[in-house]
Amino acid sequence: MVLSAPTTETAEGVSGPRHVAIIMDGNGRWAERRLISRSMGHKRGAEAVKAAIEGAVETGVDFLTLYAFSSENWNRPVEEVKDLMGLLKNYLNKEVETLHKQGIRLRVIGDRTKLASDIRSRIEWAEKMTENNSRLTLIIALSYGSRDEMVEAVRTIAESVAAGRERLADITESRINNALYTHDIPDPDLIIRTSGEQRLSNFLLWQAAYSEFLFLDVLWPDFSRQHFIDAVDIYLDRDRRFGARP
Template sequence: MPPAPTHVAIIMDGNGRWAASRGLPRAAGHRKGADAVRAAVRGAGIQGVRYLTLYAFSSENWNRPADEVMDLMGLLRTYLSREIKSLHKEGVRLRIIGRRDRLAADINKMIDDAEHMTRDNDRLTLVIALSYGSRDEIVRAARALATAVVEGRESLENLNEERFAQELSTHDIPDPDLIIRTSGEQRLSNFLLWQAAYSEFLFMDIYWPDFDENTFAEAVSAYHGRDRRFGARP
């Protein structure tokens, strides 16, 4: 059996369309999508994946209707309050990346508590991209390094790709080997743009609420069929 991808990242797309196809409100799709998150975590564990990153809420998602944003934040609160003890018991470490300054104070407190509780777990690292936008992440990293150079804390000659990556929110996480997007759409939508330079992509024609452990296994099987050369000649 070929080795599993170390890091799988998923753009969880299609909650709204899943609900619409069943004559249900969008909120029902988001709630069903939370079940798929649990299935994805289980699937990652079964396949031996060490890092799983889920694109839960983008920086652009703040522009959605206020009631939908409220529903999503409520779902996040429910997830953090109900799932963390289970994740901790299963040896899962939780990491949140994204702009926390836009989140409510109580959500930030729940995130801090969850990350602290699970910080020593090493079976699987679950990274949730929340209020996250890759362009913003890159700009903030560039601004931090530029400020360090101006203030004399950093030498311009020492700046390279490795040093730049250290300023990203994923500085202690390996780049994704495989990026999956559900719903059939074929774009990254401002997700891990720097980190995805040599990732394999898999666009799946199912809505996110229908994603399960078998789907995860199919994705890993497809990944095993790829020839990763990282720019080298065959």
Template sequence: MQSDRAAKTPRHVAIIMDGNGRWANARGLPRTAGHRAGVERVREAVRTAHEAKIEFLTLFAFSSENWNRPKQEVSDLMGILRFFIHKDLAELHRENVRVRVIGCRETVQSDIRKLLDEAEERTRENTGVTLIIAFNYGARDELVRAVRTIAEAVSAGNLDPASIDEHTVSDTVDTAGIPDPDLVIRTSGEQRLSNFLLWQAAYSELVFIPCLWPDFDRKAFYEALNEYAHRDRRFGTVSAPDIAVGS
């Protein structure tokens, strides 16, 4: 499968993991069952990223809007997160995976925040796939926090407003030091970003997969990678064949 994509492997893949609830509803199961099934796909996605030599994998685990879901579902999701970190952190560490977390942590329960901090600290020196977990994350909130930080630096006299450019923002958002995603995948057939990496995805290739997240297996991941491999990424420029035709 890798040979089909030749050398066109994205360095950074971001995934909106959508459809857990619908997967469970279609089977007459509680929504929690869908979220639990989705955790296994997280494990498989990390293994596939390693196999495909993807350096960075970002997973949209819990948005800042998800707190508006029914209290029991939110409670179940927090329980699943606790279980995942307790159960999988040691294995991720053994597999040389580095964990990073993006999103606002200030309003998160203290024990969850401690687990997220522990996951980052324990794997900080690992050099394999970097797994970026977007938790309590919303792109607009991220940009507001970045603008506030920049404004404070200007107010303190530490930053000249005239020097503010794209690099200033990129160095201030949650993903500072991480390359922008080359490919954003969304499962479940929905075709929108839903407040995910709005700054970083400016030039990302978007692939929308019809299957629900608990059905997103290794084969589906490679199909998305193959779709990416056939895209012509020009970043606003004109390709050589187009220049020849237009000349």
């Protein structure tokens, strides 16, 4: 994968999105339409990750978050979960060094306690290896659920208040934000969902307060670098007022 130089502004000088998040949906349907196994759909979907990274680098995005495995996905059939974890291990084993050479930082957000110990160790290794890279931060939401994230944040703050380290008056929007997995990551400017579905599915609920949304009919395995670039162009055409009058 060859990454071109980033483009941070349009010809008119309008800045593009700093953070793009993607709900990668449609692997199963892509496979079903081709009468092949769901595991093959997931494998092809993993290849589309490269296209998204290429698009992010080309358009000058600083942060790219991919919803890889939700907290609800643990309820899927055992064999499907096993296949997904296998793809994750394969990605960590084969792609991280390539990301590192390209100057890409890898982060993982979510509940790691449910992951196998070897996967947790590999994630820690990958994060450590790439922590000083700055070309793009690739964030993988893994075993992630936004409601669980907010509950954990509230629990952490409540324990601090109960211990006398903080006061109720200290609980502000900023304090809650600082207790989330994404406390040091800017909120997403643009959230893309593939497959035509139009819902967040427990993804970045707090962080999406002022995000722009784009729902694409393309299934995730067919997502291309050009789809990403086109999505950024659509974002640039929108008028973001953040609640202010036009």
